[in-house]
Amino acid sequence: MDGEKNIDSTVDTKQELCDMWGIDNKKKYVFYYDESNNCRKFWVDDSKRQFNTDYTADFVLAGVVKKVEDTVDVSLESFRKPLNLQENVKEIKFKKLYSKGDFLQCVKEERLFKTLSWIDKSSFYIHYIHVNNLFYTLVDIFDSIVAIDEIIEFGYDYYRMKSVFYCMFKDKAEALQNLMFKYKYPNLQKENIEIFCNELLLLLGSRREMKAEEKFLAGMLARASKSNELVFLHCNNDYIMQENYAEFYLDPILKYQKSKHIFDEETTVQNIVKEQIAQGENARDNFEFVKSESDIFVQLSDVVAGILGKIFKYINHTSLNQQLKDAESLSKLQKDNILLIYKLRMDAEIENRGFLHSVAPLYVIENLNRFFEIVKKVEK
Template identity: 30%
Template sequence: MKTFDIGDIRKYTKRSAPLANFDGAYTFYYDETNNIRKFHVREFDFNSAFTDNFVLGGLVHEGTAPDVQSLIDSFNLQDSVKEVKFKHIAKGDFLDCMKSQRLTSFFRFIGSNDLYVHYSSINILYWSIVDIVDSAISHSEISQQLGPPFANMLKNDLYKLSKIEIDSMISLFRRFGYPNIKQDEVLPFIESISNLFVDYLDDMEFHLGLESLRQILKEAKNKGSLPFVTGEEDFVLIRDFSQFYLRPICIFKNSTHIFDNENSIAESLAEYKILDGSQEIRNYSFVNSQSNQFTQLSDILVGVVGKLHSYLNTSTRDKIQSDFCKLNTTQTENIDLFLNSIDESHDKNMGFLHSTDSYEEMSKFEVIRESRIRA
């Protein structure tokens, strides 16, 4: 059994979000969407769409849980339906889902019953490439002094380039067994990825970030090392998602965490003895969602968040602005209710909401907000 002390992760997380309350006692319910279990490179593509975020989250409350039976009854589902699923509430892409009146009932109920939303959203392509930047920065004292904002700018531009040059990136990953770059291939890998920058260096959108990264990679080339993309498994970009389940267990140590059954994750977490100093933390459980209404309702929430991020990841700002000029009344109400649930949850505890994503995609969410403010 592996021993895992939560001290460092809690200290780092508190420092990163000093206004969040990670010591409160809450009850978190979880489901997930786009859980592909493993993300890897195939010969010409990935095993799953890189534009779909992995989302883990659901509903959260303090104190006694409210009675949600009236909400479930209001869905008027067929008697044969044994548990509520997102697919019963809304269908289609994000904007199609916003046409659902059942979704309206869901968000109205949350807003009036002391329920909040929480989630971790992981952009799997972004997560898969950021170690290239972190590896390069590890050799550059100046870059380290510039701190996270500078590193995130580099990661953002590498992500944007990767989306445009996705076929070239896949070819590069296949050629070098990424993320397991062999010692004698570090230099050729750096040269190959730097060559992808050339056509974009004169573009003002990319110049600062890619030119900075190119120079930092030169330093890494001189050192002959990319420490965070070696010693891994060839072609396996994300081995599993257990670390994202472990994160809230650790940072919200005084809370109760109730996950929908996921055998592979339960087995992974069972390998850890989670400690807070000398005290063992036992604050989580896995349940059959058929027996827990809150995990069922959590499936609705993560379904919406997953659809949102797929929409953002595949849409330009101009398209979003155009789409939001054509919303019908139900779509408008649902989007406003959704945004309100996020805002109220953030106001309750900003630690409820967590995203690992690029500036590029997160900024598109602000386009949605601005579109609704102007309406």
């Protein structure tokens, strides 16, 4: 019965969140999914003393979505001539047909523009869940050192402060990885709380040069060094920050229960998802995992997930000055592709606020939106 209560209480919580954020989860949709930058587990590799994957390559579960009543009649053959696909190409795969390097290289592809244009003209919208791995693990420290009501009491915004905390450490990732290895993060022993917090403070440098929000958080970290517990950093597995990404597959299944969810096969994740869903009072039949070659819309989802994975990595890596320089040197096709991605995002958000979901610092989302604005100005 405990499993039942857990999964069903999660459904109730998600309904409350939908109501709070104005997300329409009553309308019936068909969602298609694929993923990019799927490292399957995010952890500190104890043999290398560093993260097991590029922490700037955000996990993306994304794709296309349409209303149930909309009929779309299309096949791989429909794309063969427009995309100039050879006869031996049996499915549309981002890595094989579109991915020619980093984001700026990918948006040089005419094939990408034709694919995104098809989505734009169809009855489909794009959707995504985007997870910044470094942010996701730093939040455990943040939520262990300060309470929401304390942040509000001092006149700060909770989500903004999470973003500030991320920015304080993002450029110190190499030293942070060594520190996490040293203390088997996120399984911190309580006797090491003081030295762990103090070493984090050393990474941040002098408080004199900090902004007010940063000083506040450094103060909370100093206070935490004298505490007996950092609630989210004990009784975990050594080094493992993200055991798997199943929760992000479960999220839309439970959030949009009146909709259908079709995922690309991912053996480990799909077994976990099926097991957890089956624990509910009524096992839900609103999802399935399929082989991508059998479903053209899952294949199109692979393109959406692929290019989004590229753009989030670009944003994570690139300063404002570099974005300005890059924008000035964009070709017309590059600008057309970038602005088409921008349009698809805006159309999706207008249709349903829940279609674009980022587990990431506000800083990254603002950076992305600013990049689009830069490209729009250059286009003019």
